[in-house]
Amino acid sequence: MRPLGAQISHMLKDRGAEVIFGIPGVHNQEMYRGIEEAGLRHVLARHEQGAGFMADGYARASGKPGVCYVITGPGVCNILTPMGQAFSDSVPMLVIASALDETAARRGQLHQMLDQRAAAATVCTVAEEARTAQAAYALIDRALAGFVTARPRPAYVQVPIACLGASAPEAPAAAAPADRPRAGDPAFHAALRAICAARKPVFLFGGGARGGAAAIPSILAHTGAASFCTAAARGLVPPDAPLYCGATMARGESAALLARADLVVAVGTELAETDIWRDDLGHRCPMLRVDLDPAVLGDAAPDDLCVLADAGAFLKALAIALPARDAPHAPAWDTDEIRAFRARARASVEADYPGTLPAIDALRGCLPNDVMIYSDMTQFAYAALEVWDMARPGHWHHPFGFGTLGYALPAAIGGAVARPGLPTLAIAGDYGFQYTVNELATAVELGLPLPILLWDNGKLGAIEASMIRAQIAPNAVIARNPDFGRLAESYGALSAAPGSLDEMGQAVRAAFHADRPTVIRVTPELR
Numbered sequence: 001m002r003p004l005g006a007q008i009s010h011m012l013k014d015r016g017a018e019v020i021f022g023i024p025g026v027h028n029q030e031m032y033r034g035i036e037e038a039g040l041r042h043v044l045a046r047h048e049q050g051a052g053f054m055a056d057g058y059a060r061a062s063g064k065p066g067v068c069y070v071i072t073g074p075g076v077c078n079i080l081t082p083m084g085q086a087f088s089d090s091v092p093m094l095v096i097a098s099a100l101d102e103t104a105a106r107r108g109q110l111h112q113m114l115d116q117r118a119a120a121a122t123v124c125t126v127a128e129e130a131r132t133a134q135a136a137y138a139l140i141d142r143a144l145a146g147f148v149t150a151r152p153r154p155a156y157v158q159v160p161i162a163c164l165g166a167s168a169p170e171a172p173a174a175a176a177p178a179d180r181p182r183a184g185d186p187a188f189h190a191a192l193r194a195i196c197a198a199r200k201p202v203f204l205f206g207g208g209a210r211g212g213a214a215a216i217p218s219i220l221a222h223t224g225a226a227s228f229c230t231a232a233a234r235g236l237v238p239p240d241a242p243l244y245c246g247a248t249m250a251r252g253e254s255a256a257l258l259a260r261a262d263l264v265v266a267v268g269t270e271l272a273e274t275d276i277w278r279d280d281l282g283h284r285c286p287m288l289r290v291d292l293d294p295a296v297l298g299d300a301a302p303d304d305l306c307v308l309a310d311a312g313a314f315l316k317a318l319a320i321a322l323p324a325r326d327a328p329h330a331p332a333w334d335t336d337e338i339r340a341f342r343a344r345a346r347a348s349v350e351a352d353y354p355g356t357l358p359a360i361d362a363l364r365g366c367l368p369n370d371v372m373i374y375s376d377m378t379q380f381a382y383a384a385l386e387v388w389d390m391a392r393p394g395h396w397h398h399p400f401g402f403g404t405l406g407y408a409l410p411a412a413i414g415g416a417v418a419r420p421g422l423p424t425l426a427i428a429g430d431y432g433f434q435y436t437v438n439e440l441a442t443a444v445e446l447g448l449p450l451p452i453l454l455w456d457n458g459k460l461g462a463i464e465a466s467m468i469r470a471q472i473a474p475n476a477v478i479a480r481n482p483d484f485g486r487l488a489e490s491y492g493a494l495s496a497a498p499g500s501l502d503e504m505g506q507a508v509r510a511a512f513h514a515d516r517p518t519v520i521r522v523t524p525e526l527r
Contacts, residue, residue, distance in 0.1 A: 018040065
């Protein structure tokens with residue numbers, strides 16, 4: 001028998017958790033009673049928003065759920081933004097919060113909200129209150145099972161303060177893990193027939209297709225298909241594949257190319273606004289959609305063929321079935337046409353984000369092969385997401401759908417914690433960096449050799465450009481910046497201000513071998 005707060009830590013350790021991100025407070029201190037005893041590591045954030053982003057970055061890097069302990073009221077409110085980002089990007093995050101014991105009859109309590117659970121429910125799939133130890137164990141297990149069997153999204157469990165401190169038996173043993181759903185024979189064979197019949201197919205791969213990465217090259221070779229990746233799926237298609245169109249679906253030129261396809265196969269992507277940035281994809285042919293989320297398939301057109309299944313398992317089965325069912329197709333797509341399309345797309349990116357591509361190319365040339373990158377909402381990242389072909393999937397993480405500022409630094413901290421000894425890089429803009437700059441203290445405490453590339457154009461460049469396109473006189477887009485080098489050093493971090501792109505590369509390489517994070521300020525004028 002232990003207090004329930006301690007038993008929860010032991011349960012999480014038994015279920016495979018290794019790290020807790022959070023901030024202790026008077027209302028959640030019982031959750032901290034068992035952390036060390038259970039053998040868990042705790043990472044102290046400077047703000048619950050930072051803790052949530054760290055858990056997000058940890059989950060993306062490790063494949064395990066990121067776990068946060070937060071306090072009642074403001075702690076819950078502060079972590080809602082990271083939960084919203086994790087919901088948008090299908091990241092498994094488990095947030096466990098303390099809750100007031102009674103809120104209807106009593107008013108004016110410390111950290112009191114009208115409905116704390118309801119606030120959390122707006123940005124997660126599971127949001128429940130556990131009033132007994134058995135309920136807490138059941139709800140946590142339900143959340144963990146949901147990460148595996150369905151589209152992974154945040155889960156929230158709150159436990160009243162008195163319940164956390166009350167003596168409780170240990171959690172029951174974990175149930176046998178379940179598998180994600182696989183396509184049934186009728187649906188799979190219907191999809192197989194459609195793919196075999198197509199002579200000019202295009203595959204669109206999303207982040208949900210990562211589990212089938214090894215199968216993709218043979219599928220493309222057998223079908224003669226052209227392919228696109230969403231920005232989150234870069235690395236699924238080898239960069240040198242002759243019919244690979246890149247992460248360029250958002251470029252208007254892609255609509256004309258897709259209009260010439262006779263089958264579009266969208267695998268593990270919801271084709272969200274942030275994937276294509278237009279109302280119409282541009283295709284004039286049937287679409288085959290494969291996704292784990294029924295809601296995504298619910299948005300399909302009446303004539304689309306839909307397969308509810310784990311995208312990775314579908315791709316693996318397809319790579320086995322295609323050679324047995326159909327002879328390889330000679331590509332009907334022209335490689336020169338694809339190459340020309342990609343050149344036009346790159347020129348379009350350069351026009352939209354002037355000055356970024358030389359720095360992007362220089363950075364790409366100085367990074368180790370196994371680096372994992374976390375980027376923020378900044379023009380440097382927007383351009384890189386379209387022109388930077390990744391050699392492997394799951395090694396560039398960005399706040400895609402929700403579009404939060406301040407993501408890169410704390411998420412990179414979480415990623416570095418998940419991959420000790422392996423290189424991690426953060427890319428932030430001068431404005432977004434200041435949303436979570438306080439988490440530099442956490443990176444210094446942990447001794448992380450983390451390069452933080454700070455793209456400093458002295459303004460909200462993307463917003464300024466958007467205002468100009470809308471014929472609005474740019475307003476409130478220029479902000480006074482601090483001396484970023486001195487600011488970094490005041491936290492105990494290192495800093496660099498390279499005078500050329502060559503010096504930038506030297507600074508980045510040195511930062512990977514430092515004993516603490518390094519803020520590297522880069523401006524659009526560097527050459």
